[in-house]
Amino acid sequence: MATAQQGILGLLSPYPPGWGGVLLTGAVSTVAISACALAIGLLLGTGGALGKLSGNRVLRLLLDVYTTVIRAVPELILIVGLYYAGTDGLNRLLAALDLPPVEVNGFVAAVAVLGFVQGAYMTEVLRGAILAIPIGQIEAAKAFGMGPVLRFRRILLPALLPNALPGLANLWMSVTKDSALVAVVGYQELALATRLAGASTKHYFVFFLASALLYLAITLASNVVFKLIEGRVRRGQPRLA
Amino acid sequence: MSFTWISSYWPLLLTGAWQTVSLLVISVVFGFVLAIGLAFAQVSGGRLTRLAARGYCTFFRGTPLLIQLWLLYYGVGSLLPMIPGIRQSLFWPILREGFFFASVSFTLNYAAYEAEVLRGALLAVPKGELEAGQAFGLSPWKLTRRIWLPRAIRIALPTIAGEIVMQLKATPLAFTVTVMDLYAVANKVRQDTLLVYEPLLVVTLFYLALTAVIARVFRGLEAQVPVRR
Numbered sequence: 001m002a003t004a005q006q007g008i009l010g011l012l013s014p015y016p017p018g019w020g021g022v023l024l025t026g027a028v029s030t031v032a033i034s035a036c037a038l039a040i041g042l043l044l045g046t047g048g049a050l051g052k053l054s055g056n057r058v059l060r061l062l063l064d065v066y067t068t069v070i071r072a073v074p075e076l077i078l079i080v081g082l083y084y085a086g087t088d089g090l091n092r093l094l095a096a097l098d099l100p101p102v103e104v105n106g107f108v109a110a111v112a113v114l115g116f117v118q119g120a121y122m123t124e125v126l127r128g129a130i131l132a133i134p135i136g137q138i139e140a141a142k143a144f145g146m147g148p149v150l151r152f153r154r155i156l157l158p159a160l161l162p163n164a165l166p167g168l169a170n171l172w173m174s175v176t177k178d179s180a181l182v183a184v185v186g187y188q189e190l191a192l193a194t195r196l197a198g199a200s201t202k203h204y205f206v207f208f209l210a211s212a213l214l215y216l217a218i219t220l221a222s223n224v225v226f227k228l229i230e231g232r233v234r235r236g237q238p239r240l241a
Numbered sequence: 242m243s244f245t246w247i248s249s250y251w252p253l254l255l256t257g258a259w260q261t262v263s264l265l266v267i268s269v270v271f272g273f274v275l276a277i278g279l280a281f282a283q284v285s286g287g288r289l290t291r292l293a294a295r296g297y298c299t300f301f302r303g304t305p306l307l308i309q310l311w312l313l314y315y316g317v318g319s320l321l322p323m324i325p326g327i328r329q330s331l332f333w334p335i336l337r338e339g340f341f342f343a344s345v346s347f348t349l350n351y352a353a354y355e356a357e358v359l360r361g362a363l364l365a366v367p368k369g370e371l372e373a374g375q376a377f378g379l380s381p382w383k384l385t386r387r388i389w390l391p392r393a394i395r396i397a398l399p400t401i402a403g404e405i406v407m408q409l410k411a412t413p414l415a416f417t418v419t420v421m422d423l424y425a426v427a428n429k430v431r432q433d434t435l436l437v438y439e440p441l442l443v444v445t446l447f448y449l450a451l452t453a454v455i456a457r458v459f460r461g462l463e464a465q466v467p468v469r470r
Contacts (some may be wrong), residue, residue: 072446181305205316219303
């Protein structure tokens, strides 16, 4: 038993020949991909939510198509499809401009695809959060003569954050888990690193369990962080209405 | 856009669709049964069962389904042959199939999410209805079977529909463990014909149709019981 224990610890040690370092690097890139995708999603989602609420009918129709299609199609198909469509489209564009084709960086592709998917979900979360703000607060801001930008920064944003935060936390959890799907198109994050480690040592069980625990650690740590942020944005609010 | 490949691939597409639907039905049915147990363990279990059920849900909801699937297929799958006699047993043809591992991991995963939904629903059943049942002299078992659980499932129906659609959207992962599901067929068509978008489009339409069917079925189920608003 002692030797087996030693063997497993050796496999997971952070220094070669152990694979712990590879797994940890994978975990870091998982978090990095997810964070960048979330940031892009936030941008797209804010634009989408404001667009849907703007009252422009053509814009709203386009955004409805975007959110409906993205949310209805399986994530794996979206990621694979967008990955091919994105790199293909980019190279066609470059060819049309008489530029040489580029090999799209895996990280950029992963972030772009996941961010585009996140944006659709984010649009709905933020739209709901904005609609939940009492209309009087916005009217008051208008009455004070605030411009749209100032109103967004001073009134809308602080008021929507507490409403949107649970949804944002859910989206963060799902993007950390969806980022595992990027392994299927071949970018090395935690899931693919684990598979490599397993394939070259044949200790699949150990490595997959280890990476499941790493994902779990990411989830639990994010729970704590989101609880702290929620406490911060809800400061001064009554606990129960 | 060219769809001539469909004429030669439609039997394969049908098999793929069948595999996808069976994965969905198996995981939803068994997962739901498991979820009922997990939900009751959390709501009315002792300290230890409560903790175990909580831990189960946290683990399966906190890790990606892909990792769970690979942990089962590659990890447990590589340990299974070490059990003496298992290769000779009559279960072996099932146990070495990717389909088996996909069904098991989807079931376990679905159960974790569904248990959370049911837990909330069990707690949302109006207390007066349970007390009425008790006043009629129903035993705890009968009360659970006739009032508490059916009432909770009714409360949870819209959420359950959502969870089933989520589960449907997770099924393409099975292709990574050699299951010939609908997505895997699309993949094969791509490899054979070098068409990227057309097979994905056809498969996507199928998923959309299936989602519409699920939504329709649940709308029917919800209409079964009149609700006063």
